[in-house]
Amino acid sequence: MFERYGFFVARNAKLLLIISALAFAAAAVVGLGAFGKLQNGGFEDPTAESARAQRLIDDNFGGATNLVLLLHAKDGTVDDPATAAAATALATGLAAEANVSGVVSYWQTKAPAMRSTDGRDAIITAHVAGDDTQIVANTEKILDEYGADQPAFTVRAAGLAAVNVDVRSEVGTSLALAEGIAVPLTLLLLIIAFRSAVAALLPLAIGGLAIIGTFAELYVLGSITDVSIFAINLTTAMGLGLAIDYALLLVSRFREQLAANPDDVTGAVVRTVATAGRTIVFSAAAVAAALAALLVFPMFFLRSFAYAGVGVVVISAVAALVVVPALLTVLGPRVNKGKLPWARADRGPSSPWWGRLASAVMRRPVLAGLPVLIALFVAASPLLGVRFGTPDEGVLPPGADSRVVAETLRTNFAGNGTSAIDVVTTGPVAEAAWADYATSLSRLDGVTAVQTAAGTFADGSAGPAAPNAGGLTSASAQRLRVLTDLEPKSDAAQELVRDVRALPGPAGASHLVGGVDAQLVDSKAGIGGRLPWALGLIVATTFVLLFLFTGSIVQPLRALVLGGLSMSATLGVMTWIFQDGHLADLLGFTPRPMDTSMTVLLFCIAFGLSMDYELFLTSRIKELHEQGAPTATAVSEGLARTGRIVTTAAGLLAVSFFAFGTSSVSFLQLFGLGTGLAILLDATLIRGVLVPAAMALLGRTAWWAPAPLRRVYRRVAISES
Template structure:
């Protein structure tokens, strides 16, 4: 069927290219406004208790402060007349801004928690209305107007809204830098691999199709559902990398067929029937791994499934439609622009180097595999001390304004507002019951004070008047402050103690630490299902490709070893702080959502190369070649292609190591490292060693499954 399809593409190549060009223009128009439709949030479980608390606060109590202006007194004290006058003018001007409400300043309230311990700094806090995009746009405009240096006060902006502005600006900048690095370097590597300028440009064209098509998909999805802006980064890295990977297979096979003396029409059809089948299966494995992200309630993770599945499908379509049509039009001219030292036909059908590596491993499998396994286990060892966190201002570099404000508030003020626990009581509550509840909350370990409409309490004693704005006929809001560091073990225990305290009505605890607990629990609860989807789907697909139940199990084990080594290295760098000065990062817990994302992406990409290698080995074995000979020949025939594909894809990811947002650095460095490890140590050493050790058992399947494979198996043509 694929051979006939390839013949059809050859006969109608120019028409196919015209249609593809028109569709590409349409995708460009549809995807032009993609950034404006994407959101910067998505890190919380919308069904959690903390999300319910936040919704009730937004609907009934005007929301929580999401903009913090840190004012530093030029004269040394925020109580100096000049500073006080400037502070009141700042708060008054902010209160008059559209979309801003609940402005509270130290100079209006004299609240001690809004003044730093040394008296040099004070806070003005406010709530910015709107969805994620509206808040980001409004916050950006407000920061431009108010975060300035004056004669009496120097003002810096922080809070969630300001951090989102910083992160989004840095993401856009990082994306531009990554593309500026990856595209020229990729083109140079392609020219070196193919030895021909025209051959090198074809994979870049398919990568561009994948990126433009996925931008259009995300733009359309963003108009009907929440999609994270960070999905753009995956689209560019994966679109460029996979588009090039798949086109690399097509172009290499086409040039190989031409070199063997085939006519262009037969070469195109044969290329589609062989490399095209591998691409279909490889794309299915990557897309299947990414579907596991759909089980998580965080739209941050689901967005990567939307982007990842879309870019894989569009990259495969580009490789199976655009690439063969271009090859049909070019024919022998695919060699145009050949470098003087390059051999005609590009990479040889077999790689002597990888053939020698496979032969050496097959002669001494244990001796070759043992040091590799030990090295990977050592690399994985930092996982023994891994801890997890969620996205906050810590992902920004220390010099950014949002990060500076957060650090100053956490260390320089009497109570850490970032670790405050917001409690919402849904329904009417008697004032006496409310006062008793607030008093009991104030006696919890590490609680500094509890503010409610019935009064302010500290350590069981009433210390001040209440805030009437915290009470309504249909509910009450209480705020518990402490001196604990946000997301610390002690802060999490305090949230759990609040939730365990009997309340006079339905109580919902929210705030930074509550959101952290709920997000971590939501991911942990669905993680087994996500892993099961990936494992079972991968097992089924690899069985259909090889006809063996041993090969899927072997692939799963090796992938886990490789992933563990990668995550261990990332823990060593990003959590333990090694190389932190080189990367300009601050050590912090591993980001929970990003770790799950990397697992799914890297697992899928590893299976990509698994298909490239084991498909050729299985094909040779099915033709009657003994296993040890099939392994040597299969690695020799695919080694150069897999190495080139891995290097090109790794470049796309490593480029994000230049980002100024730490979790994007982690994503890029981790993905690139995992790809290199997989294409070299895993596929080059461990796979041949295990195949040699298993011998004939490699291809075992029970009788019923062998008959199933004979009927529906996805064998290489």
């Protein structure tokens, strides 16, 4: 099948290049509109209890507080007449803004919780309306208008809305810096890797088609569903990375075939497509399957990476199988034009060093493999104490305004309620039942007070209502604010959310629990509950694809086990760094729990890419084995012929991801360093040591499959001819 396709490409090379150019132009016209369709946020499960509580609060109470302005008196205290007058005017102007509701200020309520213990600071709280993207845009306008310092006080902003503004600003700066480092370095390394300027342009052609084509796909999807703006960054990184992988594989095989028969360009193209082309098809399917597993999660942040990832993988593979063979047909031996002056003319397709390494490992598989296994298990050990969280101001650098204000609220304000647990009830509730419920809530461990429209409850006793309690009741719902002195998002705070949910609500009403701690509980449950399905999907699809590729059931199992070891070691190292705080001073972040969504994303992307390199190596081993070579010879020669390709491709791709390590946002550092490390681990220790060791120990059983499955393989497998 692939040979027939190779002949088709060789006969119609110029026509296919013209069609590809037209497709690129059409995709560019559509794809440029993608940026206006993509959204911020998407970290929450829209069906979770906290999300439903948030919608009730938005509909009935003007929205929960998501913006806090901290006013610091330059002289005296916040109660000085000049400071109070200017602050009141600021709050009045803010309340008049079209997209702002629920404005409450210390100078309006004189609530002690809204004033710092030293009297130098006080806060104004508000709700900025809109979806995640609109909230960011609206908050930027508000801060431009009301965030400037005044003669009597300075102004700093916090709250989820301000944090998202700061995160977007930091991410934009970080990505620009990362791309400024990665792109020129990658271009330089491409020329070195391909050993000629002409060949180095091939992955750029594939990458350009893949990136622009995926932008067009995201424009279409963004028009009909929610898609995260962060999908753009995965598109560019993986588009160029896969282009490098596939181009290296095709060009290397083409050069090898052309060296054997320099006058037969068509034959070289056909054989290249028949062998490397088949590998690319299965590789793309394996990577796409790993990324498609993200579709099972309810957060559109994660689903967006499935949209972008599957799209860029498929388009990269199609571009590689259409454009590169067509260009190789047109170029022929000219693919080596612009050769570097120091490139060795006699450099063959094999890398003797990798072959010798494989042979040495296979002679002593246990002795060679055991130290690597021990090192991977040690690297994975921090996972035993892993904790998970969601993004907040802690992902920002220490000097970011929203983070500084959040820390001030925690340390200088007594009983600050900006991170209170919200309880919303619907339906008619008798006053006695309402009071009994609030009294029960106030007795829970960790609760300092429960604010209701009828009064404030503490330690089982009722007191007068808070000055701003009028906003806690509506015609169809009631809202309680459960104040706590627990650290936001701590284990104790999450346990309190569970205790509040376990407490029976007032008779005659349903109730929902929300707030930042409830959102964390629901986010972990939303991902944790679906994680087994995602892992099961990855395992099942990978097993089936590798079986169809090799005809063995042992090879898929071996690949899954080694891939799992590599990923466990990577995640363990990331836990050691980002949760336990090692290298925090060097990288400039604050230790915190592992970001739940980013950890899942890292796993799916890195595991998919590891299968990419798995197939590169296994394809050569299988090809040599089917030609009659013993397993040991097939492995050593297969690694000799692919070791340089795999490590070069991995190194080039890792550069793109390691560049994220320069970010000032810790979850981007986690993603970039983790993915880069996983790629390098897989291309070196796994492919160079553990694969040969496993193949030596398995011997002939490495290619075993039950007779019924062998018949299935012969019937449905995609072969090279």
